[in-house]
Amino acid sequence: MSPRGGQRALARTLLERHGETFAAESGIRLANTPQPLYQTLVLAGLLSARIRASVAVAAARALFGAGLRTPRRMADATWQQRVDALGEGGYRRYDERTATQLGDGATLLLDRYGGDLRRMRDAADGDLGALRSALREVPGLGPAGCDIFLREVQGVWPELAPYLDAKAVQGAERLGLPGDSGKLARLVGADETAAFASGLVRAALDRSVAEEVREAAGA
The missing domain is CATH 1.10.340.30 (Hypothetical protein; domain 2)
Incomplete structure (x- = not known):
């Protein structure tokens, strides 16, 4: 598998296992x-x-x-x-x-x-x-709260997309994905960016999430 293919497999596995926005998890129909x-x-x-x-x-x-x-x-x-x-x-x-x-x-x-x-x-x-x-x-x-809000609403405020803040990039790097928001966004569909960002944040917050995704994706 090419490096790009491996990155896409990681992104897809992350979406499937942890790609729920925090808004959706909270019962918000955004x-x-x-x-x-x-x-x-x-x-x-x-x-x-x-x-x-x-x-x-x-x-x-x-x-x-x-x-x-x-x-x-x-x-x-x-x-x-x-x-x-x-x-x-x-x-x-x-x-x-x-x-x-x-x-x-x-x-x-x-x-x-x-x-x-x-x-x-x-x-x-x-x-x-x-x-x-x-x-x-x-x-x-504060700054972190602003990032969270903008990251979550990018699906309904599309002019913000792709919004992948520092915490999402931290999760990407833990997974071995690019640390550039533009390159990250191209790994998923435009309508999946908010969910992908939430998955990346979960990987940043919990090392076991990154390990699980890497293992499942064969990375």
């Missing part, structure tokens, strides 16, 4: 509509903390299960209701600070964008730097 975009933003903030991804996903599910699926619902909830939902998902180390940030972030989105992240996208007018700057103004969403 579309270019306000509610799932907001839910993905909440998830990105949770995932950016120094906590296991599985705990962040569980916390997101608990928040959404408690009805906190929109900026209005999040802003109208009490601080204690947000803390309780986070605790139910096992997100206890950062629950009090995160509960405050979720409320403040929801209020900012309502005041500035009517609760619709598409308006933030429109205001950026195709400028990735401007979009990242706007996202950074959301409380609790």
Whole structure:
């Protein structure tokens, strides 16, 4: 098998075994509509903390299960209701600070964008730097959170694709794949990039994922 063929086999095996976006894992049916975009933003903030991804996903599910699926619902909830939902998902180390940030972030989105992240996208007018700057103004969403959000939504905001951030590239290198985002993107279909990026991140977070994929692909 050619080196390129081996890389494609690795990419395909990763997609098949670990190619579920974190949004999908959290029960979000991602579309270019306000509610799932907001839910993905909440998830990105949770995932950016120094906590296991599985705990962040569980916390997101608990928040959404408690009805906190929109900026209005999040802003109208009490601080204690947000803390309780986070605790139910096992997100206890950062629950009090995160509960405050979720409320403040929801209020900012309502005041500035009517609760619709598409308006933030429109205001950026195709400028990735401007979009990242706007996202950074959301409380609790640092550089890592911005990367997670943009990586997850590239399937519905195609002007972002391919969005393979440093964490995805780290996973690629662990798998023996190219460390260049353009070369990585060409290993999969255009509609698979977000899922591929999530698989790469899982390989970066867990060495056993990379080992399993390499073994299964015969690499």
